[in-house]
Amino acid sequence: xxxxxxxxxxxxxxxxxxxxxxxxxxxxxxxxxxxxxxxxxxxxxxxxxxxxxxxxxxxxxxxxxxxxxxxxxxxxxxxxxxxxxxxxxxxxxxxxxxxxxxxxxxxxxxxxxxxxxxxxxxxxxxxxxxxxxxxxxxxxxxxxxxxxxxxxxxxxxxxxxxxxxxxxxxxxxxxxxxxxxxxxxxxxxxxxxxxxxxxxxxxxxxxxxxxxxxxxxxxxxxxxxxxxxxxxxxxxxxxxxxxxxxxxxxxxxxxxxxxxxxx
Numbered sequence: 001x002x003x004x005x006x007x008x009x010x011x012x013x014x015x016x017x018x019x020x021x022x023x024x025x026x027x028x029x030x031x032x033x034x035x036x037x038x039x040x041x042x043x044x045x046x047x048x049x050x051x052x053x054x055x056x057x058x059x060x061x062x063x064x065x066x067x068x069x070x071x072x073x074x075x076x077x078x079x080x081x082x083x084x085x086x087x088x089x090x091x092x093x094x095x096x097x098x099x100x101x102x103x104x105x106x107x108x109x110x111x112x113x114x115x116x117x118x119x120x121x122x123x124x125x126x127x128x129x130x131x132x133x134x135x136x137x138x139x140x141x142x143x144x145x146x147x148x149x150x151x152x153x154x155x156x157x158x159x160x161x162x163x164x165x166x167x168x169x170x171x172x173x174x175x176x177x178x179x180x181x182x183x184x185x186x187x188x189x190x191x192x193x194x195x196x197x198x199x200x201x202x203x204x205x206x207x208x209x210x211x212x213x214x215x216x217x218x219x220x221x222x223x224x225x226x227x228x229x230x231x232x233x234x235x236x237x238x239x240x241x242x243x244x245x246x247x248x249x250x251x252x253x254x255x256x257x258x259x260x261x262x263x
Contacts, residue, residue: 003052005077006223007031007069007121009060009113010087012039014184015134018216019084021046026220028052031073034087035059060087060113066120073124080124082223085114085156086134090186092149106148111155118163127171128228132219133160135178135234140242144199153178157234164232173231177218180238182210202251206239 006023010016011032020030020043029052032043037057047053054076058065073080088110093102118131125131138146139153156176163174181187181200187209190196201209214237221227222235236242 002078003027003029004081004223005029005031005073005079006082006084007033007073007080007117008084008086009033009069009117011055012036012042015179015182015212015215016084016086017042017046018212019086019219022213022216022220023082023084023223024048024052026224028082028223029077030054031056031069031076033058033060033069060117061108065113066117069117070120070124073121079126080121081126081129083118083121083125083131084134084219085117085131087113088134090149092138092145093147094145095147098147103148103151106152107155110149110152111159114156115159118159122167122172125172129171130173130175130223130227131160131163132222133157133174133176134215134219135160135176137178137180137236137238137242139176140178140234140236160234161232168231173222173228175222175227175230175232176234177215177222178234178236178238179215180204180210180236180241182212182215183208184212198251198254200241202248203246204239204241205244205246208239210237210239 006028008016008019011020012034020032024030024047030047032040032055034040040055043053054072056069056072058068133156135156136153138150139157142150160174160176218235218237
């Protein structure tokens with residue numbers, strides 16, 4: 001019996017690479033998609049089996065990207081069982097600082113591209129397959145400085161639920177995984193900012209930040225038999241950040257700066 005096949009965008013690093021590792025450990029074949037060929041080389045060690053790995057360096061916003069990605073998967077492995085729409089961009093700006101080009105870029109990468117790739121993949125996905133969209137806690141609560149990022153990720157949550165409803169009867173599931181702050185090299189630098197630490201460390205009740213493994217394990221579960229009746233859900237992986245009003249002892253005892261009164 002042929003192994004199941006998973007397409008993962010943004011697969012060369014971070015959460016995408018972690019998902020590739022977890023799904024490969026489950027015996028799946030991986031189609032890793034990313035813009036940078038050098039990053040995609042990281043998949044060689046993660047999958048550790050050239051017969052179960054195919055890669056494609058492409059900008060997912062390109063007009064022909066969905067067709068090329070799906071053709072790569074089908075030509076190499078003959079099927080598509082899972083699609084993990086993970087590719088994204090960071091450093092969002094609040095609404096008043098964002099111009100139209102900024103908005104268009106976030107929507108193109110994190111909503112339009114997953115929309116088009118999902119549409120292209122669906123005809124090749126059999127009963128029992130699933131689409132997993134990586135969203136964000138900023139899709140749940142909006143978030144300071146979220147701007148177009150929050151809008152794109154919230155739109156992706158809406159798309160997830162539509163796919164779950166529209167195609168669930170054919171045996172195709174769709175769920176969203178919404179990570180909080182995940183400890184990566186990029187976040188390591190941000191943690192030097194005291195306000196960032198207060199917002200994300202002092203307001204998370206669980207005593208550590210998220211790891212790539214936390215998100216990848218959730219994705220792997222949703223692609224496993226154990227997740228086969230989960231459909232149309234948004235699973236938040238954030239240690240309780242969005243669902244509680246937690247504030248650490250340090251945060252509670254830190255110097256308080258009152259707001260200026262509003263007229």
